[in-house]
Amino acid sequence: MSEFELGMVLEGVDPCHESLICCLSISEIQGCRLRLHFEGYTELHDFWCSADSPFLFPVGWAKHNGFPLQPPKGYEAGSFNWFDYIMTNKLRAVPRCLFSVPWDLPLPDHFFSEGQKLEAVDPRNPDHICVATVAIVMANRICIHFDGWDNTYDFWTKVDSPTIHPVGWCEQHDRALSLPEEWCRQVFTWDRYLESTCSEPVMPAAFRPRQPIPFDLGMKLEFVDPRNTRLVRIGTVVDPNPYPGFLQILPDGWGEKFAFITLDSSMELLPVGYCHRTGHPLEPLPT
Numbered sequence: 136m137s138e139f140e141l142g143m144v145l146e147g148v149d150p151c152h153e154s155l156i157c158c159l160s161i162s163e164i165q166g167c168r169l170r171l172h173f174e175g176y177t178e179l180h181d182f183w184c185s186a187d188s189p190f191l192f193p194v195g196w197a198k199h200n201g202f203p204l205q206p207p208k209g210y211e212a213g214s215f216n217w218f219d220y221i222m223t224n225k226l227r228a229v230p231r232c233l234f235s236v237p238w239d240l241p242l243p244d245h246f247f248s249e250g251q252k253l254e255a256v257d258p259r260n261p262d263h264i265c266v267a268t269v270a271i272v273m274a275n276r277i278c279i280h281f282d283g284w285d286n287t288y289d290f291w292t293k294v295d296s297p298t299i300h301p302v303g304w305c306e307q308h309d310r311a312l313s314l315p316e317e318w319c320r321q322v323f324t325w326d327r328y329l330e331s332t333c334s335e336p337v338m339p340a341a342f343r344p345r346q347p348i349p350f351d352l353g354m355k356l357e358f359v360d361p362r363n364t365r366l367v368r369i370g371t372v373v374d375p376n377p378y379p380g381f382l383q384i385l386p387d388g389w390g391e392k393f394a395f396i397t398l399d400s401s402m403e404l405l406p407v408g409y410c411h412r413t414g415h416p417l418e419p420l421p422t
């Protein structure tokens with residue numbers, strides 16, 4: 136990945152607040168993975184991400200495509216200007232041709248619109264199906280916000296994910312629906328909720344879940360360690376379907392308590408041979 140160089144600036148989704156697009160720079164490169172730094176912030180917030188992530192964008196992309204951009208620390212959103220910032224600080228932008236996302240985002244070809252309501256599985260708590268809102272639409276991806284929760288739970292999903300459902304799905308499938316806190320003390324019905332929030336539901340026909348990804352018990356893979364995202368390890372699928380759209384991985388050589396559940400579509404799951412092919416270190420098995 137020689138085209139990406141240390142210090143180059145770019146835009147990208149903050150993995151801890153996925154509804155925010157931020158100003159970033161490259162602080163380290165390992166194979167095809169980048170350590171990214173939030174401009175103006177301490178390196179404690181740095182995070183690792185694959186260079187071909189659909190959540191990294193060239194400088195100017197957010198504005199060009201109509202999304203708000205969080206400026207570097209110390210700058211006002213209204214007055215921040217990338218061009219001045221790059222000139223003043225003698226920076227270089229990552230060339231546009233290196234991004235997997237096109238400069239002109241394609242128009243959505245689905246029926247999800249911002250502000251509409253749905254029921255969505257919380258990927259960090261996959262037994263919770265929650266009242267949720269389409270916060271942002273970006274081509275065939277939507278950013279989901281869980282009503283009544285802060286934006287640290289927001290997450291991007293493709294519109295054909297098996298983890299999103301139309302309003303009323305939980306009732307039809309005899310499942311508990313997690314409500315926004317203020318609705319836990321009053322009778323919740325979707326009709327009442329939609330009326331009180333002046334909102335519309337996503338139309339049921341919009342939900343066209345894809346086929347499951349064919350992971351099988353015992354399959355090997357490489358994966359980004361969720362506890363330290365610098366590291367790529369070898370793992371085994373120990374449960375191919377703990378919840379629809381999820382699988383459980385055990386890091387090879389580690390005890391059962393280190394098994395974790397993740398979305399089967401996660402970009403942190405990598406095929407066997409990924410590290411060798413891309414020149415990324417592969418963590419040795421514990422001895």
Ligand code: MLZ
Pocket residue numbers: 257260263265281284288
């Ligand atoms: N135990 C967690 C669950 C949060 C679930 C949020 N779902 C949007 C907590 O209470 O923080």
